[in-house]
Structure formats: C-alpha cells, structure tokens
Amino acid sequence: MNRREFLRNTSLLGIGATSPTLFGVPGLISRAEAMPMVDQVDFVLPKVMPQVINVFLYGGPSELAGNLTNMDIINNNSQNPYPSDLRRAVSDNEGQVTRNGFWADAGGRAMEDMLAAGDMSVYRTINRLKNNTRAHRPSVFSSLKGSLAIDAAPGMGSTLATLLNAHRDQLDGSDLIGGKQLTQLVLPFVSFEGSSTAFARDIDGKLPLQLRGLSLDEEFDNPYTRGRNDNGLELDVLVKKIVDSHQRLRYSKVSEGFEVRRNMERLVGNLQNAANNPLPTPPANADGTLDPDVNPDTGFLQYPDNNNFSGRIKAAVTLAINNPDSLFITVGGGLGGWDDHSSAIEDYVPRMNQIMESLRVATKHIRYSDAAYGGNRSTDNIIIKVHGDFGRNVNLNNSAGWDHGNNQNLYTIGGAALRPAGALGKVVGKTEIFGPANENRQYTRPTDDSYQAEPVAIASSVYRYFGAQNPKPLTSDVDLNPKGDGAINERVAGEAPISI
C-alpha cells in the first residue's frame, strides 16, 4: 500500500479503529538503532591513520556557490531573476563566474585558491536517487549516519568506531596509533556540535566508552573542573563504592559523563594551551608578497575575524594537528542555518564566503604545521569534508529564496597521503536543469555522461580511508539499500575550466 492509499484508508475510519495502524507510520514514534554489518567488511590497515573532520551544513546549502555552469537557463526559467553578474566571468565587468564556474563572492575566490593549490576537489553531483527525499530529517540522518535506515542505523562516527574496534587485534600496539591500544587513544571521536547524530549509538551499546563521541566547544571551555572541591577525592572514593556496575548500566549516559569528566578536565586544559599558541608562518609568495591569510603585524596565519565559522573550524583543525589520536571530528550546528527559503542571496553569499575563507586558512594551517615546514609530524592525513542535507531548487521563489532540492556539492579537502594520485585540485561532475520553466520545482541533476554518487557514499569514503576495502555493507540496510554504496571514486577525471 503506498502513502496515498494508506491515507485514503485511514480517513475512512475513526482513530480508535485505526490506532495500531496509525502508529506504524514512520515519523510518529521514533525508533531505536542497530549496528550495520561490520563483520562483512574486509579490513586492511591503512598506510597512515586518517583524521577526518566532517563539516555538516545543516539546512541544506545551495550548490550555486560551487556551480554556476547552468546559470543562463536557470535565470531564463526562474520565477524571479538572478543578478546579471552571475552570468559574466570575473574578468568581464566585475562578473561573478570564476574559472571553474564558482560564484566569486560566495566563496568562489577561496575555492579557486584551494583548487589551484591542490588542496581541494569539488564533487558537483552528490545526487540522491535511492529513497529520494527532500525532507530535512531523513536527509540529515541519512547523511550523518551513512545509511538510509535513518532510525535503525547508528551515526557514522559510531560505525567507524565499531569498525576499528572490531579490528583491534591489528590496530592495538601498531605504529599507526603510536603503539597505543585503541582504547588508550585520547579524544578519538570528538563533536564540536554537542550531541550529534554522527555519534548516535547502536542499541546494543557495546562500544567501549573510550571510543564514543565526546564533545568540546570551540573555545575549549572547560566545564569539567570542579570548584570548592576540598573533599573531592574522598567523595569520589565513596561514589565508586556506590555506583556499581548495576548503577552504571542503569544510569549509563550520566555515568559515562562522570567517568570521562576527570580526564576531560586535564585534556581540555592542555588543548586550551595548544589553542593559545600562534599559528604557523607560511613562506612568502614567489613574488615577495604576503600571503593574504597572514596577519601582517605578527607574520602568523590568522583565521578571519567576525566570522561565524572560523572559530569552530580553527578549533577542529587545532585539535587534529595537536592530537593525532583524534580520528573523527564533527563540526556543525551553530554554524548558521543553510535553509535559505527566503532572502537567499543576501544571506547565502556572505555566509558561503565566510566558510570558504575559513577553510582556505585551514588548508594552510594544516600544510604549514607539517614536518616539511618545521612541524613535528606529517599532516597530510587530515581530511575535511563539507556537505549538507541536500542541495536546493535553483528557482528563485517569490520569497526570493530556494526551496529544498536534491543534487548538492561535496567539498573535500586535504589528506593527500590517503587519496589516489590526482584526487585533489579538480571539479568532478556535470549538471543540467530539469523542471518546468516559471515553476518552483527546478533542479540541477547529473547529465547522463556525468559521474554521480549517493550522499551515503561520503560516509563510505570515510570508512574506506580507515581501511574498509568494501565499505558497502556499512551503508547497507535490508529494506532501502540492500547492496549499500561504495566510496566516492576519486580517480574520476575532473571537468575542464569553463568559458563564458
């Protein structure tokens, strides 16, 4: 029975008669979670241990910042017109279209810089075909869980932790994790967005406490300290006697909070020190000019001021550089909404520019912290991925906004040591417009000859970096995606620069 048939049937009956059926409807009662098929994964230790920063743009950002290639037809068909400079090259009377078809003022210049430096690639065709939806909840959940089973699956951070935990025999004591045991890693899974779907747990909850997501704030604020703690040691001894295994199970979430508190008090203190250290100093440009991201007074790199994104991105990168044990870090929430249903252009352009300028500094922060530039470790294992719920309509609606769409961009940055040759510095995917002119529902979609991938392939790529040779089982589920999705193919050739 499809949705319409279901609704028709329920409207014919009284609630009492249909209650059991009504409560079988998805969305009425939230469900529990279960772990995907880790035992079906062929696991091989990676050459270097990845560190992934997953930046999630809640609300679903428009793809236009990274893709103006269809702008003529978009403008012709839109209910309301776009600014004319979106159809002119940057070299043409202050147009907005950059060499690779980015929107210059919406972060396009920073994107071009990162592309030219071989720090970033843009995938323009992350396109949902399976269980297609334009609703926030299923889109956010499937992206952050790496599964279409949005109620049943754990978060991708939890799945990754489970995968690594299942292969502790290979990881424990290995050079990859500094000769430590996996459970001795310091802050291996970190959220900079508080409680995150990326760390939603499996219902069995068998993951060791040390491998569960912990959260920090961008200021490395330390709420884990206790003031007026004169009798602290004695009281904690008594607490240990009283809070036995039964209580730890019964009050598991709060118990865990207490168990990690003391460690966090010390660790966060150390991170505060690291965050206060100056950023690296990049070498001067070949022509002797100063790097635009350097503070001319200090000579050090500097993240943009007055920028909603720079604090969190800086914090995540600082953590990754200073703590190689941090394997998977989520950043999102509090980054401003990307749900631009109205007044889109005036809000979206500066917001997109802020995040891309922050990311450009992040690429330099990572590079110039590398041993090749005087740092104490290699940093080419740090990957940043930026994506969101979904893309948006390209029609500018009557509230001057974009409604929910499908096709979106993935911005993937850094991590050269983990990627195949030629994976960075390119734009992948071609798009075309579909949908009737002068109506709201106009989208981009991949052309027939274009590469495309499902959003859950982003999670699959993360598992692949960490050693899953066949990550499909980790994104599969019985009902909606029985075969699962593999990693994004990073060997696909890039598109040529555009000419307009």
Next chain:
Amino acid sequence: MIRSLNIESLNNVNQLKLVALSFTLISLAACSPSTPNVAGASLAGASAAGGFARPLSDAEFEALSLDEQYQVINKIHGTLYSGIPVDEFYAIEPGSNLKRRHDDAPTLASIRTALQTSLEPALRAKLDREILGEDEDGNPLDDVEPLFYFDGNRPKQMPLARIHHFPLSRDGFSQWMAWHLANTILFSPAEEIDSADITDVQNLFRRLDLSISQGRTIREMVAVHQRSVQNWRRFRSPEDNTREMMEIYLGIFDNDAEVPLASQACQDLYLTDERDGYKLAYTDYPNYEAVLVLDKYVTNCNDFYDVVAGHPLLIPRVVSVLVDYFFTGQSLEHRTQLAAAITASNPQRFEDIFIAIIFSERYLLRTERPRSFEEAFLATAKRLKWNAHPDVFKGMANGSGSLARANMSEMGWPTMSLKLGRVANVPLDSLSFGNYHKAMRESLLMDSNRWRRPLGLSGPSAPNPKPIKPPADDADARELAAYEAKLKDYNDELNAMSKPDRAEYDKALAEYERESVLFNRIDDMNVTELMDYVFLTAIQRRPNDIERSSLKAMYIEQGYLDSEFDNRFARTDRIDDLALLTFDYLSRLPEGYYLLRVQ
C-alpha cells in the same frame, strides 16, 4: 521585483476560517467510566486514558510506602519544574521524625485539584508584581527588590519565573504546558533563524498560554498557529511551509509528490525580506485551480491549513511527539502502546494529553529517564527552599548575568530557539553534561547561603525590632521588670510603624518563627535522621549503610559532630556544613539526574 500586497496580519481571515473549520474526524466512544477521574478530562468527547496509559489511582498511591509516595509526588512536581520540601511531606517531630506523612502533605488528589484551580486574579497580579518588584500601578518599588532580574530576552525568562513563583495552579500549569509546546517541534518559534526574533517568542508563547487557558482545542490551536506570521517566519516559503506542516503535524515525511500542490494552494502568501521586516504578505496572485492534497481538494492556503488541522493523523502525531519527550528511553513498543492508548481517549486539548501522561501509572511508577535541566535544577531548588538568585532565569535562558553557568544553550538545550525544537532525548554528551553538572553543583547544591536557613540547617535571624524572649518560669522580680521594660519598648516600636511597614514586619516575623521551629527540630535530630533529611531533600531516598558509615566518618573528621554526645548529633553551628558536604557527594551520583522509576 516581487509584486505583492502587504498585509499586517491574517488575523481577520483566521477568525473567519476558524468559525468555518469543519472537522471530519469521527468521534470515539468514551472509555470506561470507572477509570479514576483526572484533571483535564472533562471536555466533551475526551475521557481519561485507559489501558497502557491508565492513571495511577489514589488507592494505588496510598498503598505505596511512605518514601515511594514522596518519590511519586516529587516525580509529578519535578516534571512540572517544582518540588515538595521534606518538611512539607513528612512529619518532623520528636520521636517520629520522617516516619509518617504530614497531615497537609500533597497527594495525587490534591495535585489534580490544584492543577484545575485558577488563581484569583488579584493573587496572580500580586505574584507578577512580586516577580517584577512593582507596585499596583506598575511602578518600580524603591524599597522592594524584584524577585528576578530580566533583560532583553525577558520573553524567554518570564515563563520560567512564573512557573517557579506561582503556586501549583492552573495558571502555572498553563505556563508550563506552553513552555513545553514552544520547545517542541510543534510550536518552536525558532528564534535562532534570521527571520525570527524575540518578539516572535513573546507573541507565540503568549498565544499558546492564552489558548490553553481559554480551553482551546488542539485542532483550533494548530489551525491558528499555521496561519500566524510566527509560523511563516519559521517556514518561509509556500513550499517550505506546506511541507513542514505535513511533517510536523501529521508525521508525513517524504510526501514529495504533494508538496508542490500544497505549495500551489499557498502561492498567494509570502514572507517579505529583512529590509521589509519579514512580514507575511499576499502576492496578489492567488491560485484558482483546486488541487488534491491529502485526499482533499484545496484552492488556497486556508483550505490546506484546515485539512491539516482536521486530519485524522493530527492527534496521533502530537500525542506521539509528547510521548517521545516524556517516555524517552522506553521501548518503541511501549511508546507506541502509550500513544495509542492516549489517542484512544480522544484528547481534545493539549491539557488532556499532558495530564494523561503525567498521571499515568506507567509514567509515575515504571518510567525512568534523564531529567531535563529545568526538571533537575528548578525541582531541586524548590526542595532545597532555595532563595532563588535573581539572575537565575537570565542565566538559564540566555547565559547572561551572574548565573551564566546555568545557560541551557551550553547544555544543548536552548529554549524556544531551535528551528525544529528540542530533541526528545536530553543531550548528555560530555560537554552538555559537563555544563549541566557544573551548574547543578556549583550554582545550586553548593550555594549554601541560599538554602541553609530556609531548610532549617542554620538558625534564622529575627527581624528588627527583635521579639522579646519571655522570662523563665523561675525569673526573679528584677528579671521580670527588665522583661516588662523591653516589651514596652518593643511594642512602642511596633506601634510607631506605618501600616505597610507593620505588614512587612509581621510577615518577616511569621517567617522567622516558622524557620525557628524547623531549625529547632532539625537541630534536635540525631545524625541518622539528619542524613535522612538531607538525602531525601536532594535525591528522595535515604542513605544506605555504606553511605551512612562513610559519610559519618567524614563528618567526624571534619568536626561536624558533637563528640560530647558520642557523635550522635551534629554540632548546632555545623549542620549546614554537614549538609553542604553531603550535597556535594549527592551531586556526583548519576541517579540525581534522573526521574526515577519507583517500581
């Protein structure tokens, strides 16, 4: 660029449409009339929930042990962000300390009655004036401090102040229900997004409170809310708005085929941009073509909103949203059964659903879940008789003032801010809980200056002029004469007072006498009884043997007990220190952060 006709609001249209709102729902027969009567179930068509959601009966309550009864009473109160201090539930009297129920202790029945009883308007106005420190004309009082300080975010702070300061009543309950609803996905004003601001918080909350107070039905409230500018500032285009109405109020996700049709029906409305003040406006291009949405033909947005408000899935959906909040952690099967049972009782008003949940046997006896910060902090504050810090609600709502540590946003629990409302699970990630624990411990449980005296743990100070202590029975003539002279001076001072000053004095004197009685009784407690008192206050149970012996050893080491009496009593001037140490210990126990199951 966008041609339109601006309008101030759609209120007139709303009123007309509400009158015409026709519901297609088939009414249910009432459930068994033998189920105990509960508050809020009196509206025609609604009945007390039965089956899986049956209420805890008075007889079942009376059959519980004394301490279990205290837990149940505080579970209800805690859910309502309140609490019953130990001395208001247990008798505290020599020989039977904490062994029987106080004659005036609240019961299920008395709580139900209180929630149905409105405050006298004059009393309510007085309580508001006390919160604000204003006289009857709304002018600030020179010599009376307001109970609480507010700032530009007062619309987020005032509801908590009222919930905290109002006695248990229909007025306070209405504020609490509106608070809950405004924090769920159902009605969040989404202040975090650019197009909404604190005025939307104010107007939306006020509308919810008024609607609840006036007995509006769920369908009426949803119908009105959908048409409001607050709803459009949250969901800002016809497509966004219609999609979300079907998702939020009907639980229909993935209805992508019908969203464009619903959007077409709503094409005559739009939200202006920031420059024009985010007003809800007509485009002047209405839709004329009837389109089939949710199996009904609709032509305009009012039609569509009526379909949503009258849809059979509306009540199951809102019940499910609220069940998810209050029964988080329960199995899917149990939550489904609960939601089905409550839906089967044919709830008409939100009050019917809240009452069914809170008074259900399943909730009171068998449900255990983490407390939200309000449920923990404000309930403990009441049980501690905490002399509330005037900045507390500034701190909780937006992290300003000297109690910024209590900022709920830092706990992943911001108020009326999130576009999709608070999640059902209280965030307990390490950072959120770190902030939660620190605020509970340092801003409340260790804040002994604000609870030591009202809790009877240190002697109260008498108001000036200090009352004269009567002479001893065997006083000699000189002592009697001195007493008479002092009494005369005292009475002269009282007689010289103005009427308002005398009223204030009498109030302070009564408070002093009450606190003196309590202090003397607490002071007379042996250390076992004293520990019971402190434990019950904080976590509603008595200490076990390990806790008794370990903590007593610490008390002795700290010099809190009176060695002259073989350490069987606390030293009078260290009772508060003993409690402080004990509260510090109890702040470290996970159970204190849960609403516990009783059985």
